[in-house]
Amino acid sequence: MTTKLNYHPDKAMLVEFSAGTLETAPSICISAHLHFCEACRTELLSLNEIGAQLMSEATPVPVDDAALESALDAVMAVIDQPQRVETAVKDQPNKSGFPFSISKLIANAESTLTWKRLTSSVDIAQFKTGQKAFEVALHKICAGGKTPKHDHNGVEYTVVLKGSFSDERAVYKEGDFLMRQPGDVHQPMGAQNGECICLSALAAPIKLSNPLGFLMRPWLRINPM
Amino acid sequence: MFLKKEEIVDKQTEKNSRVAVLNLAGKRSDQWSLMLVSVGENRDRQAFAQLFKHFAPLLKSFAQASRHEGWFPGLSEDLVQEVMIKVWQKAAGYNPEKASATTWIYTVARNCRIDMLRRKSNTQHLPLENEDFWHEPDEETPVTLLRQKRSEEKVQASLAQLPKEQDEILRKVYLEGKSHAEASNELGLPLGTVKSRVRLALQKMQILVAPEFQDELLNDH
Secondary structure, X not given: OOOOOXXXXXXXXXXXXXXXXXXXXXXXXXXXXXXHOHHHHHHHHHHHHHHHHHHHHOOOOOOOHHHHHHHHHHHHHHHOOHHHOOOOOOOOOOOOOOOHHHHHHHHHHHHHOOOEEOOOOEEEEEOOOOOOOOEEEEEEEOOOOEOXXXXXXXXXXXXXXXXXXXXXXXXXXXOOEEEEOOOOOEOOEEOOOOOEEEEEEEOOOEEEOOOOHHHOHHHHOOOOO | OHHHHHHHHHHHHHHHHHHHHHHOXXXXXXXXXHHHHHHXXXXXXXXXXXXXXXXXXXXXHHHHHOOOOOOOOOHHHHHHHHHHHHHHHHHHHOOOOOOOHHHHHHHHHXXXXXXXXXXXXXXXXXXXXXXXXXXXXXXXXXXXXXXXHHHHHHHHHHHOOOOHXXXXXXXXXXXXXXXXXXXXXXXXXXXXXXXXXXXXXXXXXXXXXXXXXXXXXXXXX
């Protein structure tokens, strides 16, 4: 599962993730990358220490003993309700091989996660994530499938979850994290040896390079939900 | 001037790393981490009460530092309570090899603070909580305690030595809960400058392990 990856989120983005200030959709993409990337997981342990250190250096808010005791009593009262006690943090076994957050989104979507055909080579399944800034979706490219050449109207994050794909610049494998911005034109192609599934978060529709692009309507809108 | 400061940091880090090696008895030995382990293993109420008395005022100050949109002071008490309940409930999953009690409790507080805000600004059911983003894969890779302790010591020794402009941004991001974009607006700096100050701070603290970002195109936006 954990292999050496070539494409990682940038450090400043990891800092925002560690501080909890990164938006939901890019956070989902980072969490998917972490599932595959030991190096970034280790790095985040250190980045969390920055937050912990800043928190512990801050001047503690003076709380008088009586207030502290009564706050503790209130917490103990909640704790003593037996149904609130969780003994284990293990969640249901993750059979899909997908990152936990993605499995949870799939489980949450239940029957509503539907694959829709975008072109003969690409299917899409959109997730409900409770935010409006990005469309979050899975894209499935069939073996050897070509996607239309396109530019980006907004930022796009992509994490390869299964298989691999390539564009003019490189080959991207399971776990690789990519960010594309306006001006980055590319034409992703699925690997010959099997289908490729990617997670993507898209802030704006892509811009098709083909002059007849307007005919490919499903590509031209996004659906954040 | 600049070099001298670097040298001081290096010397301190070196000294601290040696201390870490000497202290390395295979276990983490600070009192809070031992107490947290005891809460997890033995449901130790006395240890929990001590943790509460130490961390509740820190958590309250962390809560009050928030400058998130929609955050108000009344939420601070709720946050302290919610975090400490989670500490009790999740203590069994605490792994002292990976983080000190302080770092672990910080992550619980960060997750709670975000989730409280997301619940407030959202009426619909949210399929993911912040801690879901931090779920470890099933076949977890072991981290060495030595490495972790070294990096903690690096952070402790060097955070206070950062230039003010870098320190200021880290505080905005970690304590106030501002994104880089928000910090850039408030400070009247280009976003690229904010990000490069963050990266410089990380370099100074020498805590980077992952390879650098590959794609230069994507740097300063």
